[in-house]
Amino acid sequence: MMRNFKQILDWARDRGRKRLAVPAPRSRRISQVLEVAEKNGLIIPVSVDVPDQAIAMAANGEVDLLFQGDAGMKEFIDALTAKGAGIAERESLSYVSIFELPSENRLIMLTDTLIQTFPDIRRKVRILENAIGFAGILGIEKPNIAALSTVELVNFHVPSSVDAAVLSKMSERRQLKGLIDGPLDIDCASSRERSRRKGLESPVAGQVDIYLLPDIESSYSIAEVLVFLGRRTLAGSLMGTRIPVVLNPRFESPDSLLLDMALASIRS
Amino acid sequence: MLIRSFAEAEEIARKVGPKKISVLKAENREFLLALKEAHQRGYGEPVLIGDERKIREIAGEIGFDISKFDVIDSRDPQEIADRGVRLAAMGETHFVLRGYIDGPPLYRSLIRTSAKGENKRQICVVALMQFPVLPKLIGLTDTGITVAPDFGAKMAIIKNAADLFSRLGYESPQVGIITARRGLNDDLDSVSDAIKLKEAFAKGEFPECRIVDGLSLSDFFLGTEGFLEGLDGVDYSRIPDILLVHNLEFGNIFVKIDSIAERDFFSGVRRHGFIVGAGIPTVIPSRADTHKTIITDIALGVLIS
Numbered sequence: 350m351m352r353n354f355k356q357i358l359d360w361a362r363d364r365g366r367k368r369l370a371v372p373a374p375r376s377r378r379i380s381q382v383l384e385v386a387e388k389n390g391l392i393i394p395v396s397v398d399v400p401d402q403a404i405a406m407a408a409n410g411e412v413d414l415l416f417q418g419d420a421g422m423k424e425f426i427d428a429l430t431a432k433g434a435g436i437a438e439r440e441s442l443s444y445v446s447i448f449e450l451p452s453e454n455r456l457i458m459l460t461d462t463l464i465q466t467f468p469d470i471r472r473k474v475r476i477l478e479n480a481i482g483f484a485g486i487l488g489i490e491k492p493n494i495a496a497l498s499t500v501e502l503v504n505f506h507v508p509s510s511v512d513a514a515v516l517s518k519m520s521e522r523r524q525l526k527g528l529i530d531g532p533l534d535i536d537c538a539s540s541r542e543r544s545r546r547k548g549l550e551s552p553v554a555g556q557v558d559i560y561l562l563p564d565i566e567s568s569y570s571i572a573e574v575l576v577f578l579g580r581r582t583l584a585g586s587l588m589g590t591r592i593p594v595v596l597n598p599r600f601e602s603p604d605s606l607l608l609d610m611a612l613a614s615i616r617s
Numbered sequence: 618m619l620i621r622s623f624a625e626a627e628e629i630a631r632k633v634g635p636k637k638i639s640v641l642k643a644e645n646r647e648f649l650l651a652l653k654e655a656h657q658r659g660y661g662e663p664v665l666i667g668d669e670r671k672i673r674e675i676a677g678e679i680g681f682d683i684s685k686f687d688v689i690d691s692r693d694p695q696e697i698a699d700r701g702v703r704l705a706a707m708g709e710t711h712f713v714l715r716g717y718i719d720g721p722p723l724y725r726s727l728i729r730t731s732a733k734g735e736n737k738r739q740i741c742v743v744a745l746m747q748f749p750v751l752p753k754l755i756g757l758t759d760t761g762i763t764v765a766p767d768f769g770a771k772m773a774i775i776k777n778a779a780d781l782f783s784r785l786g787y788e789s790p791q792v793g794i795i796t797a798r799r800g801l802n803d804d805l806d807s808v809s810d811a812i813k814l815k816e817a818f819a820k821g822e823f824p825e826c827r828i829v830d831g832l833s834l835s836d837f838f839l840g841t842e843g844f845l846e847g848l849d850g851v852d853y854s855r856i857p858d859i860l861l862v863h864n865l866e867f868g869n870i871f872v873k874i875d876s877i878a879e880r881d882f883f884s885g886v887r888r889h890g891f892i893v894g895a896g897i898p899t900v901i902p903s904r905a906d907t908h909k910t911i912i913t914d915i916a917l918g919v920l921i922s
Contacts, residue, residue, distance in 0.1 A: 378844060378846065421800060422799065422800040422801045423800055423801050426801055450878055450881055451881055452878075452880040452881050457877070463799065463801070464801070464802070466797075466802045466805065497870060498866065499764075499865050499866055499869035499870075506764050507764055507865070507866070509866055534869060534870075534873070535869070535870045535873045535874065535876055535877060536873045536876045539876040539877050539879075540876060543876070543905075546905065560877075562870070563866040563867075564864075564866060564867075565797040565802075565805070566796070566797050566805070566807055566862075566863040566864055566866065566867045567864075567866045567867035567870050567871075568797075569797040569799055569833075570795050570796075570797060570833065570834065570862075570867055570871070571867070571870055571871065571874065573833060573834040573835055574834065574871060574874055575874075575877075576834075576845065576848075577834050577835075577838055577848075577851060578748050578750055578751070578834075578874075578883075579874075579878065579882045579883055580750060580848050580882060581882060582848075597844070598799070599799070599800075599835045599839065599843070599844050599845060600834075600835050600845055601845060602845045602846060602847050602848065603846065603847070604847070605845075
């Protein structure tokens with residue numbers, strides 16, 4: 350089981366260099382990221398003119414990984430999900446952000462921190478399947494998942510609480526891998542003691558591997574809160590693509606992008 | 618005087634006090650311990666509302682002489698809230714301290730009182746947060762009442778938060794509107810509301826504050842186009858004083874974000890809550906708080922009333 354970022358980097362290095370297609374870098378930042386990743390034995394960069402070209406190469410098996418590089422986020426995702434691109438369907442995409450929890454020597458995931466806006470229950474199932482698959486790659490076989498809301502009881506005014514209850518039931522009936530509990534607020538989810546104080550016996554409280562956030566307003570901004578106010582390096586992975594794709598969200602530093610490439614390499 | 622930390626708030630409250638405090642459902646050891654120390658520090662004296670027998674019993678156990686204070690006997694949560702709020706509305710107390718009472722009866726009392734006043738306004742919760750990494754306190758709102766505030770509600774929430782900050786010594790507090798604008802699927806209510814709020818600000822709708830550029834923490838810290846290079850270069854003074862969140866789902870997670878890593882990178886985060894908008898200064902400690910935390914709530918109540 351991967352417990353920290355160093356293990357991920359080591360593992361990726363052991364797997365050998367992957368061919369990574371990237372639209373021609375325009376910024377010094379991206380050029381440096383590619384240089385460092387190459388120096389670290391993770392990749393061999395293959396520079397192309399436009400995203401479409403990179404995608405065509407990926408579809409033909411000429412490269413192993415795709416990188417957004419300096420392409421715009423919308424332009425790049427549109428190209429990935431264009432009909433005939435063969436890389437992904439838009440509905441199946443989601444993003445997982447990971448951070449290290451040093452005191453417990455383990456990794457924690459948040460999702461969907463970038464792609465789906467206000468996912469309905471069907472999309473949340475997809476987001477969870479993606480995240481559970483990703484946890485499996487990191488060696489977490491049956492991840493503990495908290496479906497977050499603002500309340501612990503189902504409240505029809507709070508949509509995320511209803512979704513969480515359904516997902517929790519689906520987990521109980523083994524319609525989803527992983528152990529999902531919810532609705533839980535972040536306080537209860539992150540501490541068994543606090544959840545007990547509120548009279549909850551949650552099987553995941555205090556041992557959550559994956560936090561499913563209610564919507565993009567909470568998930569994207571919480572990722573930013575972790576970065577800026579928690580001063581965390583977030584690694585991230587775009588899920589739901591046929592070949593691993595590395596994105597370039599604004600809140601990810603060059604260190605994050607290096608980890609993203611390592612994660613993509615592990616998945617390829 | 619501008620309050621930049623909770624420690625400062627505790628110091629300054631000694632000079633500003635004493636004030637009178639409506640305590641709603643006071644029969645709790647931690648609250649009474651806090652009130653005892655607050656009294657010793659000169660913050661003020663309570664009007665204790667709740668189960669009188671229990672209040673006297675606990676006060677006796679902790680050696681708190683309450684013979685000089687008013688005690689109002691009631692066990693009905695709505696009556697407790699109504700009486701405490703009414704005392705503050707009539708000027709007999711300066712602020713309301715939520716004791717061991719649930720939120721809803723208190724919200725109801727405040728909304729009713731606000732409806733009677735001249736400036737009928739939406740109420741909201743402002744969480745005042747201290748992050749060790751930040752050079753000042755920040756206010757998050759609305760973190761407690763409206764699940765999905767619309768544009769009009771957001772206007773009121775901003776005004777409420779600006780009013781609270783002006784009471785904490787901020788002359789023209791900066792307001793940052795947080796959205797999930799990220800260059801992808803940006804057709805969001807949060808973004809269209811933010812644009813309208815900025816237009817309203819440009820027309821002079823918010824004389825009490827300044828709405829800053831940017832629509833996300835990334836925007837505030839990196840500018841609207843920048844990418845994160847590394848955390849060492851982040852200028853934390855760029856965080857706005859007040860952060861408006863789009864919905865309660867985000868507000869609720871943000872306000873308790875330290876629980877996700879309280880023994881790691883979020884250790885030392887502290888928070889204190891206020892209900893603002895009814896014209897009655899109200900501080901709302903969490904029921905899980907210890908007396909040391911509640912003392913700070915009382916100090917803050919002294920400062921804003």
